[in-house]
Amino acid sequence: MTNMMNPILKKILNFSAFQRVLGPSPDLQGLARADALLLNLVNQKKVPGLSITALKDGKTILQKGYGYADIEKEDPVDPTKTIFRIASVSKNIAATALAFMVEEGKIELDESFYKYVHYFPKKQWDFTIRQLASHTAGIRGYRGTEYGLNKPYSFKESIKIFKDDPLLFEPGTDYFYNSYDWVLISLAMEEVSGIPFEEYVQKKVLTPLGMGNTFTPDCPVERSRDFHEFDEELLSTFYTKNRLGGFREAIPVNNFYKLAGGGYLSTSEDIAKFGQAYLEREILNEETRFQFLTSQFIDGKPTYYGLGWQVSQDQKGRPYYGHIGNGVGGYSNFFVYPEEQMVFVILINCTDPKVQEDLDEVVDTLILSLNESLRS
Numbered sequence: 001m002t003n004m005m006n007p008i009l010k011k012i013l014n015f016s017a018f019q020r021v022l023g024p025s026p027d028l029q030g031l032a033r034a035d036a037l038l039l040n041l042v043n044q045k046k047v048p049g050l051s052i053t054a055l056k057d058g059k060t061i062l063q064k065g066y067g068y069a070d071i072e073k074e075d076p077v078d079p080t081k082t083i084f085r086i087a088s089v090s091k092n093i094a095a096t097a098l099a100f101m102v103e104e105g106k107i108e109l110d111e112s113f114y115k116y117v118h119y120f121p122k123k124q125w126d127f128t129i130r131q132l133a134s135h136t137a138g139i140r141g142y143r144g145t146e147y148g149l150n151k152p153y154s155f156k157e158s159i160k161i162f163k164d165d166p167l168l169f170e171p172g173t174d175y176f177y178n179s180y181d182w183v184l185i186s187l188a189m190e191e192v193s194g195i196p197f198e199e200y201v202q203k204k205v206l207t208p209l210g211m212g213n214t215f216t217p218d219c220p221v222e223r224s225r226d227f228h229e230f231d232e233e234l235l236s237t238f239y240t241k242n243r244l245g246g247f248r249e250a251i252p253v254n255n256f257y258k259l260a261g262g263g264y265l266s267t268s269e270d271i272a273k274f275g276q277a278y279l280e281r282e283i284l285n286e287e288t289r290f291q292f293l294t295s296q297f298i299d300g301k302p303t304y305y306g307l308g309w310q311v312s313q314d315q316k317g318r319p320y321y322g323h324i325g326n327g328v329g330g331y332s333n334f335f336v337y338p339e340e341q342m343v344f345v346i347l348i349n350c351t352d353p354k355v356q357e358d359l360d361e362v363v364d365t366l367i368l369s370l371n372e373s374l375r376s
Contacts, residue, residue: 029369030365030366030368030369030370031061031062031366031369033365033369034062034362034365034366034369035062035064037358037361037362037365038050038052038064038066038362039066040358041066041067041353041355041358042066042067045245045246045247046353046354046355046358047066047067047348047349047350047353047355048067048068048071048237048239048247048348048349048350049065049066049067049068049069049071049077049082049236049348049349049350050065050066050067050077050346050347050348050349051064051065051066051077051078051079051082051084051267051268051345051346051347052064052066052079052268052344052345052346052347052362053079053268053269053271053272053343053344053345054272054342054343054344054345054366055272055275055276055342055343056340056341056342056370057341058276058279058280058341060272061366061370062366063079063080063268063269064079065077065078065079065082069082069236069237069349070236070237071237071239071247072237077236077349079267079268079269080213080267080269081213081234081267082234082236082267083213083215083234083235083236083265083266083267084236084265084266084267084268084330084332084347084348084349085217085238085255085264085265085327085328085329085330085332085349086264086265086266086271086325086330086332086334086347087262087325087326087327087330087331087332088179088261088262088323088324088325088326088327088332089264089266089271089322089323089325089332089334090182090259090260090261090262090263090264090325091179091182091260091261091262091308091309091323092274092308092309092322092323092334093201093205093206093214093260093264093274094182094185094186094201094259094260094261094308095133095292095307095308095309096204096205096274096283096284096292096308097189097197097200097201097204097205098129098133098185098189098307098308099284099288099289099291099292099307100204100205100284101189101192101193101200102288103284103285103288106192106193107129107188107189107192108129109128109129109130109133109291109307110128110129110130111128111129112126112127112128113126113127113128113129113132113137113184113188114126116129116188116191116192117184117187117188117191120159120163120184121163121164123138123166123167124166124167125138125167125170125171126171127139127167127171128171129185129188130307131171131172132181132182132184132185133181133182133185133292133307133308134175134296134303134305134306134307135175135176135177135178135181135303135305136171136172136173136174136175136176136296136298136303137167137171137181138167138168138169138170138171138174138176139162139167139168139176139178139180139181139184140162140165140168140176140178140180141176141177141178141179141180142178142179146161147328148251148253148328149161149253149254149257150251150252150253150254151254151257152218152254152256153254153256153257154256154257155183155186155187155190155197155257155259156187157257158183158257158258159183159184159187161180162180172298173298173299174298175296175298175303175305177305178261179258179261179262180258180261181261182258182260182261182262182308183257183258183260183261185260186259186260186261197259197260198216198259205274205283208283209273209274209277209282209283210273211266211270211273211274212270213234213266213267213269213270214264214265214266214267214270214271215264215265215266216256216259216263216264216265217254217255217256217259217263217264217265218254218256235265236349237249237329237349238250238328238329238330238349238350238351239329239349239350239351240328240329240350240351241350241351241353247350249329250328250329250350250351251328253327253328253329255327255328262325262327266347267347268345268346268347269345271332271334271345271347272343272345275322275334275335275336275343275345276343278321278336279336279338279341279343291306291307292306292307292308292309293306293309293311293321294306294311295311295312306321309321309322309323310322310323310324314360314363314364315360315364316364316367318337318339318340318367319337319338319339320335320336320337320338321335321336321338322334322335322336324356326351326352327351328351329349329350329351330347330348330349330350330351331347331348331350331351331352331353331355332345332346332347332348333345333346333347333356333359333363335363337367340367340370340371342366342367342370344363344366346359346362
């Protein structure tokens with residue numbers, strides 16, 4: 001997947017063992033190879049812990065935990081229960097909630113952002129919700145230590161970080177991936193709905209899809225809701241790689257203000273449910289899905305990004321949509337392959353462990369093994 005990826009997606013990459021479940025007739029050799037590749041990531045100390053859930057035609061073909069949710073306690077990873085930071089996969093969840101709001105007629109994608117958030121400082125150019133969702137609005141990205149802020153900002157409070165900075169370019173003329181775009185979108189959604197963003201997401205996305213193990217991080221007290229609570233024992237410890245090898249606990253961060261862009265917590269099983277709902281067209285109408293899952297274009301060239309979704313092809317030319325995520329103490333892969341009717345979710349409790357090529361090989365191995373099994 002990585003070798004043939006266009007330069008834009010390469011930029012994105014640089015950013016944001018309980019049981020194995022087998023389908024009815026899998027290629028055991030292929031599954032065994034994928035299993036060995038993932039086990040090696042732990043044995044070679046490339047990752048502290050990892051969870052995978054892979055589905056084919058809605059059936060689980062591989063679901064397993066590797067390594068530790070907590071190294072010191074030697075708590076094993078359980079793919080159905082261990083909670084990870086999913087980083088930018090959060091954008092897919094937020095984009096789905098935005099899509100519902102579009103269907104309800106509460107937000108129009110091509111309306112000015114200022115229609116919904118009038119107090120954001122005026123820039124030299126206007127920009128729309130669609131441009132924010134597709135990263136073509138010109139909003140800047142993280143600077144310095146902003147990536148790891150540990151302040152309990154609300155969405156509205158957090159815009160002071162970047163609200164006075166000029167746009168990087170005229171909206172619609174370029175692409176620049178960042179998470180502040182989604183801070184602004186979540187703020188607009190709150191202003192329109194009159195309820196907390198996270199409450200709207202819970203009502204429209206998480207509860208209907210049975211995503212009972214998907215949560216928000218710590219949030220300002222005045223916004224707290226019962227559905228934010230989860231068993232702390234199930235939360236993985238978040239790590240960063242040491243320069244000399246091994247892992248140390250990641251710096252403390254508060255990701256609540258960038259919930260929509262990279263703050264959600266979840267399990268690989270829950271995110272796989274989410275992907276399967278898209279494959280089965282259980283969620284949103286056809287026109288809305290098409291808008292969100294279609295690459296935008298700049299000067300006639302695809303950005304390989306839709307509205308909150310990476311939309312591309314892997315190195316074998318197979319179309320997929322989803323997201324790669326990287327955050328403090330968390331790394332994630334979420335890929336939906338519509339032609340193969342497959343969903344892949346891999347979550348790691350470590351800041352970018354530099355294993356994307358290994359994860360791409362796992363996905364490729366599983367696709368090839370299932371295709372071979374179907375042909376035989």
